[in-house]
Amino acid sequence: MASHLNLYPLNHFKMRHGGELNGAIIAFETWGELNDNKDNAILILTGLSTDSHAATHDHSHDSHETAGWWEYMLGPGKAIDTDKWFVICASSLGSCKGSTGPCSPNPSTKKPYKFTFPDLTLEDIANSSWEVVQSLGIEKLACVIGPSMGGMSSLALVLQHPNATHHMVNIAAGCHSEPFSTAIRSLQREAILKDVNFNDGNYSSEQWPTQGMKQARKMGMLSYRSAEEWKEKFPRNLRQRPHKPFGIEFPVESYLEHHAEKFVHQFDPVSYIYLSRAMDWFDACDYATHECGNPFYDINLDSALVVGARTDLLFPKSQQQELAELLTIAGCETQLEITDSIQGHDAFLVDQENYSRIIGEYLQKL
């Protein structure tokens, strides 16, 4: 598996809010072959908690490779067809999944950065991934694809580098986070920051802010899925007497607890709050130079596909409608698809049929 992971060294990398990274690393994986013209490259920018391992590389019968987070979407003959496209996916700068982030050692002190890590923005994530792309000799991407945080990072890419890509697939995102989503994220950060074991970032594996991370993940699940889905999943709010008063007694509580337990040690708490804040900071309107307030006038996209789900609470469909409208007005040929998926924000990870079809058909036409 390690053979599929590439490490790109990042030096003299200027961060948007100030500061510079040296001796940093961006971990990335690729699928398919870059053609001679170097014009068949697709960059996937990820969501907050996922990494570069979007799909398996080895499709031999006896492969023991772990499935990727977008396994159904990416591979030979799939919607993002690796027989046709050369696909790059990097772990986000600032995350704890191989690329440098707050829990990585600062090369100049040998100690983890923690809160000395510079302010992180989605622009920094976009720029560091763009460096990786350029290092492969690619001057212009065929397409950038970004779901959730990756959708906003895609906007950060095209707004800073108007000629970076011919096409864009923007999924479950928007021009900025709305106050309701910021409120949810703020509560997640607060749960982590106020955990007694957080200790200003100086936690250890023995003293881990487990409770704060669990609460943050549970709040995340509330915002990632939908009331409609859970009504189907847990048809009646059946209860069983808990072992102790106010213990777990409803099926939805066990479900949340299970997901929280799985997550709690899989993500670094300081990384989490850095990435979370970056999502709340991003605003495409910061790039509006024209009087009309439309930030997309100067970008050079040949076309865009904007996808949302009717039941998304975190980035409601009105945000994809707004994004599609702004892109269209700015002269980009834009296709808007709002799916009827009941899985909320996570629909792109779960509703294989709809998302494979929509993205597959769009990429086939390019």
Place this chain on the structure above:
Amino acid sequence: MASHLNLYPLNHFKMRHGGELNGAIIAFETWGELNDNKDNAILILTGLSTDSHAATHDHSHDSHETAGWWEYMLGPGKAIDTDKWFVICASSLGSCKGSTGPCSPNPSTKKPYKFTFPDLTLEDIANSSWEVVQSLGIEKLACVIGPSMGGMSSLALVLQHPNATHHMVNIAAGCHSEPFSTAIRSLQREAILKDVNFNDGNYSSEQWPTQGMKQARKMGMLSYRSAEEWKEKFPRNLRQRPHKPFGIEFPVESYLEHHAEKFVHQFDPVSYIYLSRAMDWFDACDYATHECGNPFYDINLDSALVVGARTDLLFPKSQQQELAELLTIAGCETQLEITDSIQGHDAFLVDQENYSRIIGEYLQKL
């Protein structure tokens, strides 16, 4: 003000899940005059965090009485017209607003009940309020009115006492809590229970589970209001550099912090989790004796008004639609009103114009 508060002694009061209360108290207030036939009484059953003080009693110019939680709705000439109706509103059993609850002293030990308080259900809240009504010589109410938790308590009243009332106004509620709402409440309870200062309920005013209560309130605000309202309230997700990293910087964060600070010492933590759990336990379907599963066949309501808001996340409009349908099928003349209010679950407290009109017109016809 104290002169408007009445205390009803509750003795040999059997709780639904077992246990009996003695020497307990229900605090209640009344408005208007009970007529000779004693047939003009309205009972208001409250939401989780409100008390018996629904409105002021003294309307003289120099009155210093505090406004009630439903001031705009209740009074002479208002929608619930106290020139016509005799109105009763009790603080819920189990709350910490004058009626006996987990933070009250247990008469037999002189110490606060805390977790020795028996399991609390909405049926117990309905039954204790019904005892108060009967103690006033009222055999049948003209109407029971309940918003939010009070809406489910109203169902608990009519399902247990089919002849308790001629009419019902049921607002922002449903036959049970859906898994999504249970998940939010579960997270609120968890935030309180896991606060280091909670100390198994043995907190003091010096060591108060402030952080847990604040987080619970903030999550409450998320479920009580709506993304749509906050988008209008905070038109752009503007930020100011916080005093310290990861401090408050978005307007919605200040708003939540303000509401959380106000709430944190106004409610007893153990009371809060008892009431919260009671909401998740309630299920009108427990009363379905007929094969069809409709629990309302045996109740004797002359009519009902069911009101919801399009933007309610906690009790979505599909729940009011379901309730109205079940009541109609059971033979009760039912009017369903879904308002276009953007204030979510709290619309009944805020959207004075719509809720005054709908409830006023319904009551006028009785």
